Amino acid sequence: MAAAAPDPLLRPGLIGARLPRVEDARLLTGRGTYADDVRPRDAAHVAIRRSDHPHARIVSIDTAAAAAAPGVIGVYVGEDLAAQVRPLRATSRMAGYHATEMWPLARGVVRYVGEPVVAVLAEDRYAAEDALELIDIAYEPLPAAMHAPEAAAADAPRLHDALPGNVLAARRFGRGDIDAAFAGAHAVVEASFRLHRKAPLAIEPRCAVAEWDHGRRALDLHVATNIPGVVRDALADCLDMPGNRLRVIAADVGGSFGGKGSVYQEELLVAALSRLLRRPVKWTSDRLEDLASTSQAFDERIEASLALDADGTIRGLRAEVLSDVGAYSIYPWTAALEPVQVVSFLPGPYRVPAYAAGVRAVATPKAPTGPYRGVGRPAAAFAMERLIDMAAARVGLDPAEMRRRNLVRAEEFPYRTGSGLIWDRSGFMETLEAALRDGGYAALRARQAEARAAGRWFGIGLASYVELTGIGSRISAAPGMPINTGMETASLRIDVTGAITAAFGIASHGQGLETTLAQVIAEELGARIDTIEVLQGDTALVASSTGSYASRSAVIAGGAATLAAREVRAKLKRAASLLMEADEADLEVADGTVRVAGTDRVMTFRDIARAIYADMGRIPHDRREDLISTQTYDPYLGTAASATHLAAVEVDPGTYAVRVLAYHVAEDCGRIINPLIVDGQVQGAVAQGIGAALLEEVTYDAAGQIVTASLADYLAPTAPCVPPIGITHLELDLPDNVGGFRGMGEGGTIGAPAAIANALSDALSPLGIAVDELPATPERLFRLVRAAQRKDDGA
Amino acid sequence: MSGGMHDIRVTVNGRAVAHRVEDRLLLSDFLRGVLGLTGTHVGCEHGVCGACTVLLDDVSARSCLTLAVQADGAEVRTVEGLGTAEALAPLQEAFRAHHALQCGFCTPGMLMTCIDMLATRRLATDEEIRDALGGNLCRCTGYEHIVAAVRSMVAARDAAGETAGERP
Structure with missing residues (x-):
């Protein structure tokens, strides 16, 4: 076991420093470059007529009036582009998986309300939107099963004619003798859990601007995405162009949370139209389009049961998951992404000797689901943590003690879960104890006793979870998908002026990677941070890239940056050794200089760079090395990041509104690069988790219409909804990767729904109510309380 | 469906500007598209998210719910009118x-x-x-x-x- 790491706030050096961000000056002064800020002078603007049917055959489309409208350049339907592009098709080697095709505009059949059908190009967005209304589309409605339970039935109407049914993927996990585990159990707790569909809801709506350069037969796509590398590679396939004629740029991106983490029809559409028309083509979505067509998430139904010994020891876990994945299998992740992760992460940080679980991903006529912060794990933690609290109540243990008895213990790492994941040593138990201590668990229980005595509905909830972050090439986010999510490249150079440029394939969209990666490089290279320029969000920078997602960038790009910085540092020392005629072992590199230790002989990076690049003859030609390093890092496996959340809530008996009174997170994210940024990630993710628990729900009505298509209907947390969030950072044993970092961008969203569901169930336990459906809106709580009171009256 | 055109005079971040605009042009689109002041962001175009907030005669206003013609004669202040990258406010x-x-x-x-x-x-x-x-x-x-x-x-x-x- 490694020695305890020093306090990140006190540790000298740049890794661990609470530095303000280098990005901020431009973003605070309105000088960022978000995709919609790219305004080519002669851009044609696209407006999209979208399907208003959940499932229908397109009988005819009359575009004549729209084409004749003022300012309109052209009107395009699916068939017009069929010869220009190949469709997006998310393949997978997973057995029993069925891919679907996504064309830029629907061809023949529409499969969700909001699917792109017709594109109008006009001189400005106003004219393009005007013309949309002049398009006349005749549809022949087709039958549809709106929700997963009906759609999964063998005789359900099929959404995709060419497929055998609506189940796009199915998988089973298991180990141990599950029947014996349940047969010999002292007690079994079981429940049906429902997490309703969410929208990632970045504040910047999706946007794409394509600029075709006919002279070079090359295309630049400025796009609000967090996966520019994946978009570039998809465009290369779909447009049949080489990568060196395609550049995808995501300069500043206004949040994603997963919603900008898939390749979209509109990105293909503007690229194809720009090439076809030989002029820039721009599409900026409005909020209605964003809510109706950006990937959605978390639409899960989980039936689960837990077998227990009398002392609370877990004997086994069973689960069946039905996942409503929407109309298409999203590119590149596939429809299996979220559902499979629900099942593979369900056992959580606990010792579960026997596990048996199945999952089905079912197509329904709704917007496709895709990644959303936490992917699968918010639903998994919600179900498992509720079972843990139910088990505690059943065997008469405090919920904290129930966790203590079942969390994987320090000596058991590495621990292989029932689904085959391997947890490296992480602070499972330590985060629990820290959350109890720093979150004031004992005091909250005392406060609860007083509140209960006064008849108030006050509850406390815990949630412990573990996620896999910084995942290398051994493990695919979705099994068998066609991209490598496990590696990252850093390309570092010191130029002749002594300035340092570090280029990456990642794509920051709020995480502050320009700052944290500069911190890593400054420390590893011995440079001043203000001399480092971090470039990212541009596929021209490195040969192969994907983007930023899955809590990977600090771990994998940070690892690549470390390797590249170490190589350039070695080159600096070799050059300085020649130039100062000193032994390399006597050289110290710090603060942008190389010094002969204990002397006043010193060269700046600039002196050395000039000597190498510009001063002929100063270094023997056969010993000259450019101050450049390109390194690719693949951590192969991933590393566990664990946390425990503690929430206290109170339900208003008049309005059924829920107030989150206290919230504490204790987490182990390995070596912290910048505590200020880590705090911000935790707070923001918890706020999203509170939204998932209490407010946020995408609703489709029985006719397949999305009825939460504005921010008045889809409620996201505002400042008064979010309490102050206490945070305890634990830096325990560092993971076995280059930088010692663990990913931590998603955890808050994983823990919060579970902690709040447990707190609400605790608050309402005097009424015999369990909260197993989220979001726990006032209406749902009202119905639960009413039903409980009726039952009491009837008894 | 274009409507009438109007001449407006607006002081934006202390600078007087005069433009002929369509009556339906949103203030947010006027600032971003006509004046090139892309610091004001548009998040929802229905007045909920607040990303497009500017000061209209010192009072905060949603520029996505304000027509450019409504700003005629007014002083508009946007993020570009605060400090600079070298000297933040x-x-x-x-x-x-x-x-x-x-x-x-x-x-x-x-x-x-x-x-x-x-x-x-x-x-x-x-x-x-x-x-x-x-x-x-x-x-x-x-x-x-x-x-x-x-x-x-x-x-x-x-x-x-x-x-x-x-x-x-």
């Missing part, structure tokens, strides 16, 4: 120091809202600050660092003896 500096922004998309609207609330509300408690921020959505920060930035500005304001004039 104190509020911008407070946001930077407290890490009150992540993706930065809601930030211009947050800043303009904060200017208004610091001028017109007492903001004696964090609860009051959260309440005053309630009309601006931020999806990244969870608001806590924004509250901290505003609190530091309230402390500086109150220490300087400036009082917030309560707006009726």
Whole structure:
């Protein structure tokens, strides 16, 4: 076991420093470059007529009036582009998986309300939107099963004619003798859990601007995405162009949370139209389009049961998951992404000797689901943590003690879960104890006793979870998908002026990677941070890239940056050794200089760079090395990041509104690069988790219409909804990767729904109510309380 | 469907501008598209998210719910009218120091809202600050660092003896 790491706030050096961000000056002064800020002078603007049917055959489309409208350049339907592009098709080697095709505009059949059908190009967005209304589309409605339970039935109407049914993927996990585990159990707790569909809801709506350069037969796509590398590679396939004629740029991106983490029809559409028309083509979505067509998430139904010994020891876990994945299998992740992760992460940080679980991903006529912060794990933690609290109540243990008895213990790492994941040593138990201590668990229980005595509905909830972050090439986010999510490249150079440029394939969209990666490089290279320029969000920078997602960038790009910085540092020392005629072992590199230790002989990076690049003859030609390093890092496996959340809530008996009174997170994210940024990630993710628990729900009505298509209907947390969030950072044993970092961008969203569901169930336990459906809106709580009171009256 | 055209004169960040605009042109589109001031962001175009907030004669306003013609004769202040990257205004500096922004998309609207609330509300408690921020959505920060930035500005304001004039 490694020695305890020093306090990140006190540790000298740049890794661990609470530095303000280098990005901020431009973003605070309105000088960022978000995709919609790219305004080519002669851009044609696209407006999209979208399907208003959940499932229908397109009988005819009359575009004549729209084409004749003022300012309109052209009107395009699916068939017009069929010869220009190949469709997006998310393949997978997973057995029993069925891919679907996504064309830029629907061809023949529409499969969700909001699917792109017709594109109008006009001189400005106003004219393009005007013309949309002049398009006349005749549809022949087709039958549809709106929700997963009906759609999964063998005789359900099929959404995709060419497929055998609506189940796009199915998988089973298991180990141990599950029947014996349940047969010999002292007690079994079981429940049906429902997490309703969410929208990632970045504040910047999706946007794409394509600029075709006919002279070079090359295309630049400025796009609000967090996966520019994946978009570039998809465009290369779909447009049949080489990568060196395609550049995808995501300069500043206004949040994603997963919603900008898939390749979209509109990105293909503007690229194809720009090439076809030989002029820039721009599409900026409005909020209605964003809510109706950006990937959605978390639409899960989980039936689960837990077998227990009398002392609370877990004997086994069973689960069946039905996942409503929407109309298409999203590119590149596939429809299996979220559902499979629900099942593979369900056992959580606990010792579960026997596990048996199945999952089905079912197509329904709704917007496709895709990644959303936490992917699968918010639903998994919600179900498992509720079972843990139910088990505690059943065997008469405090919920904290129930966790203590079942969390994987320090000596058991590495621990292989029932689904085959391997947890490296992480602070499972330590985060629990820290959350109890720093979150004031004992005091909250005392406060609860007083509140209960006064008849108030006050509850406390815990949630412990573990996620896999910084995942290398051994493990695919979705099994068998066609991209490598496990590696990252850093390309570092010191130029002749002594300035340092570090280029990456990642794509920051709020995480502050320009700052944290500069911190890593400054420390590893011995440079001043203000001399480092971090470039990212541009596929021209490195040969192969994907983007930023899955809590990977600090771990994998940070690892690549470390390797590249170490190589350039070695080159600096070799050059300085020649130039100062000193032994390399006597050289110290710090603060942008190389010094002969204990002397006043010193060269700046600039002196050395000039000597190498510009001063002929100063270094023997056969010993000259450019101050450049390109390194690719693949951590192969991933590393566990664990946390425990503690929430206290109170339900208003008049309005059924829920107030989150206290919230504490204790987490182990390995070596912290910048505590200020880590705090911000935790707070923001918890706020999203509170939204998932209490407010946020995408609703489709029985006719397949999305009825939460504005921010008045889809409620996201505002400042008064979010309490102050206490945070305890634990830096325990560092993971076995280059930088010692663990990913931590998603955890808050994983823990919060579970902690709040447990707190609400605790608050309402005097009424015999369990909260197993989220979001726990006032209406749902009202119905639960009413039903409980009726039952009491009837008894 | 284009409507009538109107000549408008607006002072934007201290600079007088005159343009002929369509009556339906949104102030947000006027600022971004006509004047090229892309610091004002558009998040929802229905007045909920607050990203497009500007000051219209010193009062915060949703530029996506305001027509450009309604700004005729008015003074408009946008994020570009605050400090510069080399010399941030104190509020911008407070946001930077407290890490009150992540993706930065809601930030211009947050800043303009904060200017208004610091001028017109007492903001004696964090609860009051959260309440005053309630009309601006931020999806990244969870608001806590924004509250901290505003609190530091309230402390500086109150220490300087400036009082917030309560707006009726």
